[in-house]
Amino acid sequence: xxxxxxxxxxxxxxxxxxxxxxxxxxxxxxxxxxxxxxxxxxxxxxxxxxxxxxxxxxxxxxxxxxxxxxxxxxxxxxxxxxxxxxxxxxxxxxxxxxxxxxxxxxxxxxxxxxxxxxxxxxxxxxxxxxxxxxxxxxxxxxxxxxxxxxxxxxxxxxxxxxxxxxxxxxxxxxxxxxxxxxx
Amino acid sequence: xxxxxxxxxxxxxxxxxxxxxxxxxxxxxxxxxxxxxxxxxxxxxxxxxxxxxxxxxxxxxxxxxxxxxxxxxxxxxxxxxxxxxxxxxxxxxxxxxxxxxxxxxxxxxxxxxxxxxxxxxxxxxxxxxxxxxxxxxxxxxxxxxxxxxxxxxxxxxxxxxxxxxxxxxxxxxxxxxxxxxxxxxxxxxxxxxxxxxxxxxxxxxxxxxxxxxxxxxxxx
Numbered sequence: 163x164x165x166x167x168x169x170x171x172x173x174x175x176x177x178x179x180x181x182x183x184x185x186x187x188x189x190x191x192x193x194x195x196x197x198x199x200x201x202x203x204x205x206x207x208x209x210x211x212x213x214x215x216x217x218x219x220x221x222x223x224x225x226x227x228x229x230x231x232x233x234x235x236x237x238x239x240x241x242x243x244x245x246x247x248x249x250x251x252x253x254x255x256x257x258x259x260x261x262x263x264x265x266x267x268x269x270x271x272x273x274x275x276x277x278x279x280x281x282x283x284x285x286x287x288x289x290x291x292x293x294x295x296x297x298x299x300x301x302x303x304x305x306x307x308x309x310x311x312x313x314x315x316x317x318x319x320x321x322x323x324x325x326x327x328x329x330x331x332x333x334x335x336x337x338x339x340x341x342x343x344x345x
Numbered sequence: 346x347x348x349x350x351x352x353x354x355x356x357x358x359x360x361x362x363x364x365x366x367x368x369x370x371x372x373x374x375x376x377x378x379x380x381x382x383x384x385x386x387x388x389x390x391x392x393x394x395x396x397x398x399x400x401x402x403x404x405x406x407x408x409x410x411x412x413x414x415x416x417x418x419x420x421x422x423x424x425x426x427x428x429x430x431x432x433x434x435x436x437x438x439x440x441x442x443x444x445x446x447x448x449x450x451x452x453x454x455x456x457x458x459x460x461x462x463x464x465x466x467x468x469x470x471x472x473x474x475x476x477x478x479x480x481x482x483x484x485x486x487x488x489x490x491x492x493x494x495x496x497x498x499x500x501x502x503x504x505x506x507x508x509x510x511x512x513x514x515x516x517x518x519x520x521x522x523x524x525x526x527x528x529x530x531x532x533x534x535x536x537x538x539x540x541x542x543x544x545x546x547x548x549x550x551x552x553x554x555x556x557x558x559x560x561x562x563x564x565x
Contacts, residue, residue: 183357183358183359183520183521243418244418244420244421245419246419249423269545288379300420317421321423322377322378322431323427323434
């Protein structure tokens with residue numbers, strides 16, 4: 163492999179495909195060729211020969227609004243990365259005082275359901291109202307890699323989904339995924 | 346064994362969108378983000394043609410025909426999925442034609458020899474050495490048909506990592522075609538169902554493909 167000496171201009175040889183749902187640089191580049199209004203997460207503005215050097219990042223955007231070509235301020239790149247050792251999907255069984263009982267289904271590895279008891283205090287204050295029987299949450303234990311060093315972390319986050327309306331439940335109940343594609 | 350140093354996940358929707366509504370406060374009002382998260386968001390721009398902001402774990406970039414949310418925090422992958430599911434539920438009549446569930450990884454191959462070995466294995470150089478001096482793989486894209494019952498494809502990109510010396514970047518684009526005809530409805534519903542029912546499968550597939558590529562490099 164090689165990453166040095168990029169000096170060519172790719173624009174003449176870029177496939178003009180607006181239908182790409184990938185997020186990496188090449189695809190942002192393609193959209194720049196065709197559209198009048200564009201943004202993306204892996205673009206390097208004017209300097210298309212730098213695109214490859216930004217792979218996997220989620221930064222950068224360039225916009226063309228009519229005749230104006232704008233480069234909005236770059237958002238600071240993420241400098242902290244959470245590496246999970248284990249992740250579970252949990253469901254609340256009951257709440258009693260300072261703790262709540264849950265079932266935990268590992269999202270990685272063997273799918274063996276376990277029961278556990280978690281302190282309410284471990285949940286962010288504004289999510290404590292979510293703690294009720296049946297509520298779903300995600301619990302990750304791992305390392306937060308930061309410029310200042312690695313830190314062990316535990317993250318609990320409750321599922322946030324807008325509720326389906328009764329109309330939706332009535333009309334969509336029973337339709338499985340494959341039925342959409344048989345139409 | 347190569348180690349994952351950085352990884353991320355993104356969800357991309359292609360359709361007809363109204364970027365102006367995608368302000369962090371809209372996410373909070375619909376219970377998609379915590380109020381504190383929305384308040385602390387760094388807003389790049391929210392405009393009728395584009396919305397772009399970032400929270401501690403989430404990055405949002407939306408233009409009229411493209412919606413993208415991403416995270417590099419592994420603990421929030423499911424939360425990312427839930428945000429997309431929530432938005433698709435709220436905007437269920439939005440025409441959505443295509444969806445990508447993407448995983449990307451930066452692996453550290455530790456040594457230059459292993460790094461070159463993987464590049465040579467994926468793109469053998471014997472046909473290139475007569476043509477170029479010191480040919481090196483810059484960007485490899487391979488696409489295959491889906492193995493499930495849905496329309497779309499799998500596309501894998503491998504590049505030298507821009508973040509890690511002697512690292513490799515691998516992205517797996519799990520691409521779904523939701524509508525082939527403009528008259529078809531339910532693109533948003535299809536996307537929501539796929540995210541709800543096939544997410545774990547897609548995540549695992551991306552992980553397995555990325556690791557299989559690296560293992561192929563280890564055999565040499």
